[in-house]
Amino acid sequence: MALTPDDLTDDLPLQRSPGPTWQDKLDEDVNKIPEYLRTESPYLNGFEDIPKDRYLSREFHELEKERLWSRVWQFACREEHLPEVGSYIVYDIADQSYLVARVAEDEIKAYPNACLHRGRMLKTYDGRCSEFRCPFHGFAWTLDGDIKHIPAEWDFPHLEVRSEEMMLPEVRVGTWAGFVFINPDPNAEPLEDFLGPEVIKHFERWNLQDRYVAAHASKIIRCNWKIANESFCEGFHVNATHPQGMSYTGDPQSQIDVYGNVARQLSPKGIPCPLLPYTPTEEEMLRDALDVREGEDLPVPFEEGDTLRGVLSAAGRERFRPTFGDGVDQMGDSEFLDAWVYVVHPNFQPWGAFNRIVYRFRPNGDDHETCIFEMMYVAPFSGDRPPPAEVVHLGVDDPWTDATGLEKLAMVAEQDTFNMEQVQRGLKNLRREGVTLSRYQESTIRWKHDLLTDYINRGPVQL
Amino acid sequence: MSPEPSSGGIKHGFSGAVYAKCGENRVKVVGRDGTTGIFDGIGQWIEGELYDVDPQMCVWVSAERIATSHRLSKQD
Numbered sequence: 001m002a003l004t005p006d007d008l009t010d011d012l013p014l015q016r017s018p019g020p021t022w023q024d025k026l027d028e029d030v031n032k033i034p035e036y037l038r039t040e041s042p043y044l045n046g047f048e049d050i051p052k053d054r055y056l057s058r059e060f061h062e063l064e065k066e067r068l069w070s071r072v073w074q075f076a077c078r079e080e081h082l083p084e085v086g087s088y089i090v091y092d093i094a095d096q097s098y099l100v101a102r103v104a105e106d107e108i109k110a111y112p113n114a115c116l117h118r119g120r121m122l123k124t125y126d127g128r129c130s131e132f133r134c135p136f137h138g139f140a141w142t143l144d145g146d147i148k149h150i151p152a153e154w155d156f157p158h159l160e161v162r163s164e165e166m167m168l169p170e171v172r173v174g175t176w177a178g179f180v181f182i183n184p185d186p187n188a189e190p191l192e193d194f195l196g197p198e199v200i201k202h203f204e205r206w207n208l209q210d211r212y213v214a215a216h217a218s219k220i221i222r223c224n225w226k227i228a229n230e231s232f233c234e235g236f237h238v239n240a241t242h243p244q245g246m247s248y249t250g251d252p253q254s255q256i257d258v259y260g261n262v263a264r265q266l267s268p269k270g271i272p273c274p275l276l277p278y279t280p281t282e283e284e285m286l287r288d289a290l291d292v293r294e295g296e297d298l299p300v301p302f303e304e305g306d307t308l309r310g311v312l313s314a315a316g317r318e319r320f321r322p323t324f325g326d327g328v329d330q331m332g333d334s335e336f337l338d339a340w341v342y343v344v345h346p347n348f349q350p351w352g353a354f355n356r357i358v359y360r361f362r363p364n365g366d367d368h369e370t371c372i373f374e375m376m377y378v379a380p381f382s383g384d385r386p387p388p389a390e391v392v393h394l395g396v397d398d399p400w401t402d403a404t405g406l407e408k409l410a411m412v413a414e415q416d417t418f419n420m421e422q423v424q425r426g427l428k429n430l431r432r433e434g435v436t437l438s439r440y441q442e443s444t445i446r447w448k449h450d451l452l453t454d455y456i457n458r459g460p461v462q463l
Numbered sequence: 464m465s466p467e468p469s470s471g472g473i474k475h476g477f478s479g480a481v482y483a484k485c486g487e488n489r490v491k492v493v494g495r496d497g498t499t500g501i502f503d504g505i506g507q508w509i510e511g512e513l514y515d516v517d518p519q520m521c522v523w524v525s526a527e528r529i530a531t532s533h534r535l536s537k538q539d
Contacts, residue, residue, distance in 0.1 A: 243520050246476040276476050290532050293471030294481070299532075401527035411526045418505065418522050 010044040014440060017252035019274040022266050025250075026334055029309065033332030037202060043258035043443045049434030050449050052427045055224040061368030063456050065094045068346060070461045071185035073194045073261075075348040075360055076100045078213055078378070079178050080388050081126070082108060086143060089126040091182065095366040098171055098182055099123055099132065103143040110171040110182045115139055116147075132168070141168050176200070178209035178378070179350065185461050199262040199342065206335075206353060207380075213388035214356070214379035215405030218372055220364055220396045221417060223424035225371035226448075229347055229361040231416045233448065235267045235339075236441040239275050241415050246273040248285035248308055254339075256443050261451065263444045264352070267339040270309040282307045291408055312337040320354055323380035343444055345451045350378075357409070369424060370396075375406055375413060470528065475520055480513075482524045490521045 003012075026038060054060050076091040077100055088101035090113060097113035099122060113121045115134035122132045122141075131148055133140040140149035145168035150156055159166055172183040174191025181191055192200065221228050231237070235251025242249070250271025257264050269289065272280050280288075283298075285308045292298055300311055316336025317328045331354075340352035349359035356377040364370040376389075392403040400410040400417065427435070437446050472483035472493070479495035488504045492513055500511030504525035506518025 241519050242523075243475055243477070243517055244473055244523050273476070278476075288473075291528075293473055294483075295471040399527065401529060404529055406529075407531040408529050410529060411523060414526050415519050415522050418519065 008047050010046065014042060014044065016440065017250075017274055019250065019253055020271055021253050022250070022255045022268040022334075022338070025268045025271060025309065026332070029313070029333040031313070031329070031331065031333045033334050034205075036198075037205075037332075039198075039257070040255060041257040041259060042440065043256065043263070043447045044439070045446055045450055047439065049432070049436050050445070051434045052430055052432070054449070054452075055227055055424065055427055056369075058368055061094075061224075061363070064363075064452075065096075065366075066460050067458060068452065068455045069093050069096065069184070071183065071188060071458070072346055072455065073174065073181045073183045073188065073191050074346070075179050075344070075350075076110070076182045077180050078388060079108075079175060079180055079209070080212055080385065082180070083387075084128055086128045086130055088123060088129065090123050092362075092365070094363045096184070097121060098184075100173070100180060100182060101132075101143055108173050108175065108180055109143075109145065110173050111145060111168040112171065112184075116166055116168065145170060177203050177206075177350065178211060179348075186463065187461075194261050195344070196260045196262060198259045199264075202342075202352060203350075208350065208378055210380065211356075211378040212381050212386050213376050214386075215377040215403070215407075216374065216389045217376075217392040217394060217400065217403035217406055217410075218374045219394035219398065219400065219417070221371050221373050222369065222396055222421040223371060224368055225347065225361045225363045227423045228371050228373045228420050229349075229359075230445045230448070231420060232341065232349060232359055233263075233265070233343055233444040234438075234442045235265060236438060237416075237419075239273050241419060242412060244288060244291070245412075246276055247280040247288045249273060252441060254441065256440065258444070258447050261345040263343040263345075263447055265339070265341040265343070265444060266334075267341065268334075269312065269337045269339075270307060286311055291411075309333055309337060316354060320380060323382050343448070345448065346455075373417075375400075375403075375409070377406070470524075473520070473524060475517060478515075478517070480516075482517075482520045484524050484528075488525055490516075490524050492516055492521075 077089045081089050082102035085102055085104060088099050091098045091100050098110050099113045100110045103109045115122055117137055117139045120134055120136040122134055131140045131142055138151045142148045147166040172188055174181045176191060176195060235254045238249050238251040239246055248269055250268045252274055253271055254265050254267040283302055300315055302311060313333035313336040321328050335353035340355055342352050343349050347361045351357040356379050358376040358378055360374045362372045364372050394402060400413040403410055470484045472481040474481050481493045483491050485491040490502045493499050494513050498513040500513030501509040502516050502521050503509060504521055506516045506521040508514055
């Protein structure tokens with residue numbers, strides 16, 4: 001029976017892709033994951049289009065500055081980027097800049113990046129210091145934010161009676177899994193509450209705090225930050241954007257879960273895309289997964305009866321054994337091969353399990369039509385902690401493959417990036433007011449916009 | 464048709480056409496019916512009797528090929 005507009009409510013039964021699900025593959029795996037990682041929490045909230053102005057209009061960008069970036073927990077750096085007392089980074093978001101510094105062995109603070117005398121930015125690059133001294137007139141603050149030096153103090157009698165105004169104002173700081181977050185809103189909920197107990201429990205298993213930044217690249221893209229971000233919030237695009245991956249990636253079979261401010265998309269490997277007109281063999285799937293082309297040999301042993309899931313999970317387990325020891329044998333096959341894409345509102349994607357991948361998306365300064373897209377690997381290590389990788393800064397026309405540390409993932413990102421600028425341009429031609437989302441596969445994008453709406457509707461931050 | 468592929472091809476899952484890099488920013492595509500075409504790295508037609516092509520497959524095949532796979536890397 002044909003649907004009518006009245007049928008379009010959240011009571012309409014949820015349909016999933018034909019073919020086996022991620023849960024079905026988990027049942028077949030030799031090494032299982034714990035049940036708490038298998039829970040399902042789909043997100044349904046209507047069928048409305050997303051207004052295109054959210055990507056195009058300057059006014060919406062201004063609202064995001066006033067009501068989102070000013071009050072949301074946001075990933076600033078890794079703890080390892082602040083190895084010593086006095087280590088600091090400059091974290092920029094839209095037109096705002098913050099100093100994030102290790103002020104004691106076990107304490108990190110963040111301050112708006114401005115001298116309280118005439119407003120010059122105190123720091124413009126990352127480094128290490130014993131004080132924050134302004135290069136303009138020489139006002140200086142301790143790492144703790146106390147005023148330390150007022151040049152020609154005799155000429156500032158008014159500051160003697162307003163000394164509390166001369167402390168660097170603090171911005172909220174939280175840490176989780178080795179990631180340092182800031183929140184400019186003094187009334188923000190604690191980071192732990194923002195992330196929620198389910199997600200914190202999931203990540204406890206993977207020890208991301210005991211990893212290091214093994215690769216890090218940053219690229220300017222000619223699109224709004226949300227266009228870049230949302231490119232990685234659904235697997236639906238694989239059949240067209242990554243056609244070489246259709247044989248082994250069951251992205252339409254992905255499971256999507258939402259836990260408050262965090263969502264996740266679990267995309268199984270070893271299931272062909274159901275849109276394919278043929279059924280690939282396990283060896284064909286493995287060859288495609290490893291980009292083995294005609295006339296080339298597989299770089300891993302493969303025998304009759306082997307499966308992609310078996311081969312890649314075994315390879316992954318051995319890869320991590322030197323750092324995790326035999327604990328890898330307690331981990332599920334899925335944790336070594338499937339895509340565990342966690343999406344932390346609004347712009348941060350630390351992949352779970354042993355994928356190592358981290359994404360961050362930010363406006364490029366105060367420009368709402370370009371953005372900064374960063375990719376990192378956070379990898380386990382043995383022995384002393386290696387220093388974090390230097391950032392490879394890529395310009396708008398530089399290929400991701402210039403960042404060789406990203407390995408073949410750079411080639412994948414090249415295809416995703418090929419779409420982003422064209423979405424920004426295409427939206428200006430679109431003769432509709434909004435973009436349409438699929439109900440389930442793109443539900444993470446709906447969830448993101450619903451949260452964004454919630455932040456916008458709260459009005460300006462009360463300082 | 465020249466130039467010849469400089470790396471092994473990849474068969475497209477939908478069309479069955481085989482895509483192979485054939486020099487800097489060039490991709491040779493051989494359709495299931497044997498027709499061929501040369502395209503640039505974003506799928507713009509250069510020459511040949513084959514015109515329809517998947518630009519994303521051209522992006523993939525023409526990209527600087529990185530030997531190490533993030534699925535097998537030993538970097539950690």
